[in-house]
Amino acid sequence: MTIADPQTLTDVRLVRHWIGGREVGEPTIERHAPATGELVALYADATAEEVDAAVAAARTTFESETWQSTVHGQRASWLERFAEILTENRQRLAEIDAQEVGKPLAFALGDIDLGIAHVRQAAAIARTETGEAFPGVSHGYLAVGERRALGVVGLVIPWNFPAQIMLQKLPYALAAGCTTVVKPSEFTSSSAVVIAQLAEAAAIPAGAVNVVTGYGRTAGQGILEHADVAYVSFTGSTRTGRVVAETAARQLKRVGLELGGKAANVVFADADLEKAADGAVFGAFINQGESCVATTRLIVQRSIAERFTAMVVSRAAKLRLGRPEDPEADLGALIHPPHRDAVAAAVDAAVAAGGVLELGGEIPGGELSDGAFYPPTIVSGVDPTSALFSEEVFGPVLAVSVFDDDDDAVALVNATSYGLAHSLWTTDLDRGVNLGRRLEAGTIWVNTCTDGSPQLAFGGVKASGYGRDAGFEGYREFTEYRTLQIRTAERTSPFAGR
Numbered sequence: 001m002t003i004a005d006p007q008t009l010t011d012v013r014l015v016r017h018w019i020g021g022r023e024v025g026e027p028t029i030e031r032h033a034p035a036t037g038e039l040v041a042l043y044a045d046a047t048a049e050e051v052d053a054a055v056a057a058a059r060t061t062f063e064s065e066t067w068q069s070t071v072h073g074q075r076a077s078w079l080e081r082f083a084e085i086l087t088e089n090r091q092r093l094a095e096i097d098a099q100e101v102g103k104p105l106a107f108a109l110g111d112i113d114l115g116i117a118h119v120r121q122a123a124a125i126a127r128t129e130t131g132e133a134f135p136g137v138s139h140g141y142l143a144v145g146e147r148r149a150l151g152v153v154g155l156v157i158p159w160n161f162p163a164q165i166m167l168q169k170l171p172y173a174l175a176a177g178c179t180t181v182v183k184p185s186e187f188t189s190s191s192a193v194v195i196a197q198l199a200e201a202a203a204i205p206a207g208a209v210n211v212v213t214g215y216g217r218t219a220g221q222g223i224l225e226h227a228d229v230a231y232v233s234f235t236g237s238t239r240t241g242r243v244v245a246e247t248a249a250r251q252l253k254r255v256g257l258e259l260g261g262k263a264a265n266v267v268f269a270d271a272d273l274e275k276a277a278d279g280a281v282f283g284a285f286i287n288q289g290e291s292c293v294a295t296t297r298l299i300v301q302r303s304i305a306e307r308f309t310a311m312v313v314s315r316a317a318k319l320r321l322g323r324p325e326d327p328e329a330d331l332g333a334l335i336h337p338p339h340r341d342a343v344a345a346a347v348d349a350a351v352a353a354g355g356v357l358e359l360g361g362e363i364p365g366g367e368l369s370d371g372a373f374y375p376p377t378i379v380s381g382v383d384p385t386s387a388l389f390s391e392e393v394f395g396p397v398l399a400v401s402v403f404d405d406d407d408d409a410v411a412l413v414n415a416t417s418y419g420l421a422h423s424l425w426t427t428d429l430d431r432g433v434n435l436g437r438r439l440e441a442g443t444i445w446v447n448t449c450t451d452g453s454p455q456l457a458f459g460g461v462k463a464s465g466y467g468r469d470a471g472f473e474g475y476r477e478f479t480e481y482r483t484l485q486i487r488t489a490e491r492t493s494p495f496a497g498r
Contacts, residue, residue, distance in 0.1 A: 013041040013096075015189050017050055017213060018196040020057035021206030025050055029186055029214065034102035034333040035323040035371040041100065043189045046214035051181075051222035054210040058152040058179040059228050061207030067179070072126045079123035079171050082202035086116050086167075089198060093191050097162050098324035100188040102333030102372065103287060105324050114452070115167030118470060121454035122171030125475050129175075140489030147479035149177030150254070154223035154232040156216075156244075157192060159185035159335055160290045166192055168458075168469045169233050170199075174208060176478035181229065182211045183220050187335055189213040216240065224248065224255075231255065233477065235292075238392075238418075238463045256467025256477050258292070258459055260392045261420030263441075264413045265295040265449060266403075269304045271425035275447070277311040280398070283423060283449035285319060285376050288331045289396035292464070293421040295449050297389060298400045299412050305402045309380055312398070313358045316376045321368060331396060333371040340372040343395030347377055350388035350399070355379040358400070390416045406435055414440045419462035423449035442468075 016023040025044030033040045044050075061067050086093070090112045098108035134143035155169045162184055173180050184192035189211075196209040212219045224232050224247050233256040234244050241259040248255040265283055267276045283295030300308050322329025334340040344363060351357050360377030380400040382389050388399045403409040413422050421443040424432050432446035442460040445451060452458060457473035459465060468474050 012039055013190050015041055015043045015193055015213060017044050017046060017054065018193050018209070018211040019050070019054045020060075020210065021200055024053065025213075031100060031187060031189070032336075033099050034336055035099075035373075037370045041190055043186065043213040046212040046219035046222070048218070048222055051212055051219060051226065054181045054212045055152060055223070055226050055228050057207040057210050058181050061205055062149075062151055062179040064205075066205060067177075067208070070177070072129055072175075075175055075177065076123045076127035078202055078204045079119055079126060079175060082171070082199055082204065083116050083119040083123065085198050085202050086112070086119060086195070089194070090116070093163050093194060095324075096190045096194065097188065098332070100190060101159065101162065101290075102335065103324060104322065104326065104329040104332050106327070107287065108324070111161050111164040114454075115164040118167045118454045119171040121471070122175040122475065125172070125472060126175035129475075137485075140487055140491060142486045142488050144484040144486070146482055146484065147176070147476065148482050150230040150478055150480055151178060152229050153178045153180055153478055154226075154229045155180055155182045156220055156223070156232060156234040156236065157182060157184045158235045159187040160287060162188040163191040163195060165235055165469075166195055169235075169474070170195070170209065172470070172475045173233075173478045174204065176475055178231075178478045179208045180210065181223055182209065183216075183223055184211065184213060186213070186215050221247075224253075225251070229253070231478065233467070233469070234258070235469075238465070241465055256459070256469070257465030258467070258469060259420075259463065259465035260394075260418055261292040261294075261460065261464050262297060262390060262392050262416045262418040263293050263295040263421045263423065263449075264297040264299050265423045266299045266409050266413060266425065267301065267304070267308060268409075268424075268426040268428070268431070269301045270427050272427060272447075273304065273308055273311060276425040277308065277315055279423065279425065279449045280312045281315045281319070284398040285316065285331060285396045286450060288334055288374075290335065290394050291450070292392075293443070293450055294394075295421075295423050296393065296398055297413075298398055299403055299409060300400065301409075302402045302404055305400075309358065309378075309400055312400075313378055316359055316378060316398070319376050321364060321373050321375060323368075323371070331376065333373050334395060335372065337372045339394070340374050343374050343393055343397060346388060346391075346393045346395075347379060347397055350379050350382060350386060353386055354381060354383065355386070355388065355399075356381045360396075384412055384415055392418065406431065410435060410438045417463040418460070420460035420464035421445065421450075
């Protein structure tokens, strides 16, 4: 099955909510392609009534006899078929995300492939999930522990990896037996609705995957505050995450928060410098730096700092900006012009504060002047007290600082409120393991960066949030543990005969 959408990427897509298996709402929110400025889509703007309708559809499906009687193996089969249908539509999904995010198509295809791998992993978990038996609790007792679905859950998706992050959450929720209401970003909503339609093409019952498009203050807030939504998995900024946590706390509602990051790439003098330089460039500039795990702090041992910085600058200077359809493009446009301008302002402030501009730093003109492009930019001599060192820029900007010894490196890495991921480069694996354990983050890489796998849980600590996506831990987020106690032998009540 392929997407039944006659429109091409030269048309303006009309994107409505997907509620209970049908399109709802009138598209009014304009989306202009960040690489060209052209109008490419109109999204529906969810009302409170439409959010209620989506939650009601999810609850009706969850409470239905069909859904409640579905066993793990059936959900696994649905997800396996879902992965097949997504694979058939990977090109179209990638084209949509590339256009709406502004990223090169080749990287968008990689996003879709990783998302499909998550669907297959969730299917494997659904097929193999077991409970626990406690036969020896006491004489005449058998106790069973099992995980049960939370119910209706909300999934709030960011704009930088729209399809990938939706598929990093949705299949695990379905595998657990939850039904869902998805709220994509108001900048990148199209692929979420297409994915919901493809889920139903895979025989996943209508109402299991609902999508409401619109703004956070209406659609997102409506999902979060809804009494029938048991849990919300949110990926987005730390600022918004704090609001989500505060709102959920008033309701005693569980939430998972995958928030911002300020990842460090730490390079020791004994590292394989060629590989470390390649990793530094890839980690900082992948997806235009619009990634919560982008390693945008390069912390280099002082004895090699000048030479290694030159190696990184030389490599980054060869990266090419381009529109999504450009097969030679390494970086695309940023999400919109105001964000591009904020990135530029952060660089200007760092240079004014004493940083040295090694590369980039100027908004390009010429054929790319209509888009929200910003070049790979490197600023050295960045003081650890500066904003560029400690605050998330979310753009293709690498801040370079130096350290002297192991303790100095650990202190610099941890000198930020974020804790999502960090990377260490050294040929001394004892150092890599021991120092890695001292770093405050949910993921530590040694001699690599920005790697991930559907088998591995992903999430942060400190201001990068709590809860996990992906793998078995991601599956567990959508469940609660229940104990069933069964008496297998006769028991005499102490009140017998009274």
